[in-house]
Structure formats: C-alpha cells, structure tokens
Amino acid sequence: xxxxxxxxxxxxxxxxxxxxxxxxxxxxxxxxxxxxxxxxxxxxxxxxxxxxxxxxxxxxxxxxxxxxxxxxxxxxxxxxxxxxxxxxxxxxxxxxxxxxxxxxxxxxxxxxxxxxxxxxxxxxxxxxxxxxxxxxxxxxxxxxxxxxxxxxxxxxxxxxxxxxxxxxxxxxxxxxxxxxxxxxxxxxxxxxxxxxxxxxxxxxxxxxxxxxxxxxxxxxxxxxxxxxxxxxxxxxxxxxxxxxxxxxxxxxxxxxxxxxxxxxxxxx
Amino acid sequence: xxxxxxxxxxxxxxxxxxxxxxxxxxxxxxxxxxxxxxxxxxxxxxxxxxxxxxxxxxxxxxxxxxxxxxxxxxxxxxxxxxxxxxxxxxxxxxxxxxxxxxxxxxxxxxxxxxxxxxxxxxxxxxxxxxxxxxxxxxxxxxxxxxxxxxxxxxxxxxxxxxxxxxxxxxxxxxxxxxxxxxxxxxxxxxxxxxxxxxxxxxxxxxxxxxxxxxxxxxxxxxxxxxxxxxxxxxxxxxxxxxxxxxxxxxxxxxxxxxxxxxxxxxxx
Numbered sequence: 001x002x003x004x005x006x007x008x009x010x011x012x013x014x015x016x017x018x019x020x021x022x023x024x025x026x027x028x029x030x031x032x033x034x035x036x037x038x039x040x041x042x043x044x045x046x047x048x049x050x051x052x053x054x055x056x057x058x059x060x061x062x063x064x065x066x067x068x069x070x071x072x073x074x075x076x077x078x079x080x081x082x083x084x085x086x087x088x089x090x091x092x093x094x095x096x097x098x099x100x101x102x103x104x105x106x107x108x109x110x111x112x113x114x115x116x117x118x119x120x121x122x123x124x125x126x127x128x129x130x131x132x133x134x135x136x137x138x139x140x141x142x143x144x145x146x147x148x149x150x151x152x153x154x155x156x157x158x159x160x161x162x163x164x165x166x167x168x169x170x171x172x173x174x175x176x177x178x179x180x181x182x183x184x185x186x187x188x189x190x191x192x193x194x195x196x197x198x199x200x201x202x203x204x205x206x207x208x209x210x211x212x213x214x215x216x217x218x219x220x221x222x223x224x225x226x227x228x229x230x231x232x233x234x235x236x237x238x239x240x241x242x243x244x245x246x247x248x249x250x251x252x253x254x255x256x257x258x259x260x261x262x263x264x265x266x267x268x
Numbered sequence: 269x270x271x272x273x274x275x276x277x278x279x280x281x282x283x284x285x286x287x288x289x290x291x292x293x294x295x296x297x298x299x300x301x302x303x304x305x306x307x308x309x310x311x312x313x314x315x316x317x318x319x320x321x322x323x324x325x326x327x328x329x330x331x332x333x334x335x336x337x338x339x340x341x342x343x344x345x346x347x348x349x350x351x352x353x354x355x356x357x358x359x360x361x362x363x364x365x366x367x368x369x370x371x372x373x374x375x376x377x378x379x380x381x382x383x384x385x386x387x388x389x390x391x392x393x394x395x396x397x398x399x400x401x402x403x404x405x406x407x408x409x410x411x412x413x414x415x416x417x418x419x420x421x422x423x424x425x426x427x428x429x430x431x432x433x434x435x436x437x438x439x440x441x442x443x444x445x446x447x448x449x450x451x452x453x454x455x456x457x458x459x460x461x462x463x464x465x466x467x468x469x470x471x472x473x474x475x476x477x478x479x480x481x482x483x484x485x486x487x488x489x490x491x492x493x494x495x496x497x498x499x500x501x502x503x504x505x506x507x508x509x510x511x512x513x514x515x516x517x518x519x520x521x522x523x524x525x526x527x528x529x530x531x532x533x534x535x536x
Contacts, residue, residue, distance in 0.1 A: 014286040015285050113354060117385050121379075130398055130399055
C-alpha cells in the first residue's frame with residue numbers, strides 16, 4: 001500500500017502523465033490538494049469524470065494538521081494525492097513525504113511540469129534565474145519585504161527572478177482562528193497588478209527597483225487561455241491579465257539575444 | 269500543420285503526458301532530440317514500439333544547423349520533436365521555437381518534468397536554489413571555471429546550486445570538424461566523480477569550496493534505478509553512482525530542518 005503524490009502539470013486533465021494516470025487507476029482513495037496551487041483549465045468535476053473516481057479536496061488543515069490520517073490510510077490503501085504542477089515544488093509536500101518515510105509508509109512521487117520550469121516559455125533562459133521569490137499579500141501592519149531584497153540581489157547579479165504570487169484558499173481570519181471557527185475567507189489569488197503595486201510600495205522607501213525595470217507577466221501558463229505580456233513594471237501594472245493563476249518574471253538588466261527577441265515578441 | 273515540442277519527462281516512456289501522447293498520434297513525423305539530454309529507462313526501440321511509429325534521431329547538427337529543414341517540413345506536416353525532460357530547459361529549443369515563430373510556422377510546446385524541478389526529490393527546497401550551473405568536461409588547455417565562481421556566490425548567499433553535468437553525444441573532434449568529416453566521438457556523460465574532481469582542480473587555486481562542503485549526488489533521477497546519496501564532496505567523490513545521467517546539488521551552508529532530515533536520510 002502506497003502514498004503516491006501525482007503532479008497534474010499546468011493546464012487541463014490531459015496534462016497528467018501516463019504513469020500518474022495508472023497510479024490513479026490503482027488508487028483506493030484520491031485527494032486533490034487545493035491550497036498551494038490550482039487547476040486552470042479543469043474543474044474538480046472535469047477531473048472526476050475524466051478519471052472515473054470521486055475526489056476529496058484537501059486543504060492546508062487536512063494535509064498539514066491531519067497528515068497522520070492520510071498516512072494511516074496509506075498503510076492499508078493506495079492513496080493518491082493530486083497536486084497541480086509538480087508535487088515537490090511546495091515545502092508542505094516534501095514534509096509529508098518525510099513524515100511518511102519516517103512512519104514507514106511507502107511513498108512514490110510522480111513528477112510533472114511546474115511553473116519553475118515552464119516559465120522557460122517566456123523565452124528567459126532557465127539557467128539565468130536566481131533565487132525564486134514568493135510575494136505575499138500585504139495585510140494591515142504586515143508588509144514583509146524580503147522578496148524585494150532578493151529581486152535586487154538577482155538584478156545585481158544580472159539574473160532573472162521568478163515571482164510566485166500569493167494564493168489564499170480556505171484561510172481563516174485571525175478572529176475565526178482564535179475562536180476555532182471553521183469559517184473560511186473567500187479565495188484570493190494575487191494578480192500581476194497587485195504584485196507590482198506592492199513592489200512599488202516598498203520601492204517608495206528603498207529606491208532599488210525603478211518603474212522602468214523590464215518584466216514579463218504570465219497568466220494561466222500552460223492553459224489554452226495563457227497570456228504572456230512583456231514591458232516595464234509601470235506598463236504591466238495597467239494590463240489586465242484576467243483570471244488566476246498569475247506569476248511574473250523580473251528580467252535581468254541585460255538580456256541575451258534570444259531573450260531580447262522573445263521579450264519583443266511578447267511586448268505590449 | 270504544426271511543430272510540437274513534446275517533453276518526455278525523466279524516466280520511462282510512460283512519463284509522457286496524455287497531451288503529448290495525443291500530439292504523437294497526430295504526427296506525420298517524429299524526431300527525438302539526443303544531444304541535450306537522454307532517456308534513462310527506455311531505449312529508442314521501446315519508445316518506437318510504445319508509440320507505434322518510427323522515430324528519427326536528431327543530433328545537434330540536425331536541430332541547429334538544419335533547423336530550416338525541420339521548419340519547412342512543419343509547414344506541410346505535423347512534426348513532433350521529442351525531448352527528454354522539459355522541451356524549453358535547453359536554449360537550443362527556445363531558439364528553434366523563435367525561428368519557427370519568425371518563419372510563421374505554428375509551434376506548440378508540451379511541458380513535462382525536468383531536472384530543474386524534479387531535483388526537489390533530494391529534499392532541498394526549490395525556492396532555495398540560486399543560479400543553475402553547467403559543468404563542462406575539461407579539455408587539454410581548456411578548463412573554464414565560471415561555474416566554480418557561481419557555486420561560491422550561491423554558497424555565500426546560503427543557496428543551493430544545481431550542477432548540470434556535461435553530455436557529449438555525436439560530437440566531432442576538432443580535427444574531424446576542420447576536415448568536415450562526419451566521424452563522431454563515442455558519447456560521454458560526466459559522472460558526479462569527475463564533476464567533483466574538476467571542482468577540486470579549480471579549488472587548488474581558488475580555495476573557496478572546501479572538500480567537506482556538503483553535496484548530494486543524483487543519478488538517473490525519476491527512473492527505477494535512481495540513486496541519491498548525500499555527503500561531503502570528498503565522500504561523494506568515491507561513490508559509484510552507476511550509469512548516466514548524473515547531476516549534483518552543492519548544498520547551501522545552512523540547511524532548514526526538513527532539508528537537514530532529508531540530507532541524513534540520503535546520507536552515505
């Protein structure tokens with residue numbers, strides 16, 4: 001009996017690998033992780049009818065706080081945890097694998113494309129990316145700015161920065177958390193526009209990322225409705241990228257020839 | 269009519285996505301790129317019998333120098349170019365896409381897992397990797413050492429480094445190149461051991477990467493015979509990782525808790 005983490009890739013149900021498909025066919029229980037990423041071109045119902053099995057949605061609480069329940073189940077059943085993108089791109093799933101190994105539960109991982117490599121679609125070369133940053137939603141009295149410094153550092157080293165934008169699904173307000181009420185906030189997905197606005201907010205104090213810095217906004221990468229637009233931060237801030245998920249590349253100050261051509265190709 | 273670049277993922281034929289499989293079924297011609305990466309668990313024959321079509325092997329010359337031939341073919345036929353891993357992880361395929369776009373040829377890209385994201389398997393967190401480096405085979409009078417400086421820079425920023433190790437397939441000696449003779453050297457794939465030896469050669473002059481630096485050697489990632497071993501560079505240099513493909517992570521000086529546990533898990 002095995003816990004198998006299956007990457008779904010980036011867009012629709014058919015982005016699953018044949019190996020992943022087989023694992024699902026052999027599964028006694030199928031969970032879909034919904035809090036680190038999201039399916040773009042397919043709904044839960046699409047996925048269920050495609051695989052011919054019912055799927056239980058797993059939020060942060062079920063995967064992190066109730067991991068033991070998943071592991072106990074995987075001792076006696078084949079349990080598949082579906083994850084949009086690649087299963088090991090998020091720390092939380094690495095942690096789950098580690099717990100499973102420590103508990104003597106068989107674990108398998110079936111990899112797939114994720115934003116980390118598919119961002120090559122922008123034309124920016126993968127070997128020219130520095131550290132990835134995550135941009136979190138600013139809250140009242142909480143505007144963490146470590147991502148800003150990392151972008152600056154990458155720019156100084158003439159490297160691109162992949163910015164992953166915040167996802168808040170089935171999160172509880174502090175008040176509801178304190179009262180242990182299972183009341184969830186509506187899902188929020190950060191847009192390219194908000195990400196740039198937050199960068200500018202920090203830039204008002206730090207003055208290291210000028211508004212004419214070149215960047216590439218990316219929406220729904222890998223899906224039929226994917227949108228890629230290149231321009232300055234100031235320009236991209238005004239572009240409507242549509243539905244989630246969004247991400248962004250802050251370009252290295254100097255682009256190589258192919259990168260320069262691709263930048264123009266996606267230019268707004 | 270379309271040129272479709274299909275990522276094969278990391279291990280065996282069943283790592284292809286359903287979308288990739290469909291593209292192959294609709295293809296009039298199928299090429300397999302053999303010079304930036306390689307299939308691990310499957311031979312060309314396995315792949316041919318699996319997809320039920322014959323496959324033409326494409327080396328650097330056919331893809332780079334004879335790109336126009338591929339593009340001309342894609343005007344009148346559905347041409348699929350299969351690439352181990354993800355199709356856009358190598359510059360050469362980005363270049364091919366760009367040429368196709370400029371020539372008005374339809375291009376589609378079907379992503380898959382690549383070493384760039386599957387390296388998460390080591391337990392090292394993807395968001396803690398700095399710039400990727402490629403370690404080339406040293407030749408007589410040619411020992412480029414820019415990769416060494418990049419590793420040092422990542423270490424100073426407390427980031428991991430993914431080291432991609434050189435692959436030489438259907439390369440010609442300088443003499444044969446000069447005489448335009450189509451005589452190819454036997455394929456060479458750099459092992460973890462050679463990579464470490466080359467790092468040590470540079471370290472004899474630069475003294476920035478001590479032999480007790482922690483690293484993780486990875487062989488045949490994603491395949492049935494995958495091997496992951498963690499230790500100091502000095503220790504890993506003596507480990508036999510077996511058949512290609514190999515790669516290596518030079519760890520950040522400080523590991524997080526989960527990383528530390530995974531390092532121990534793979535410890536030699």
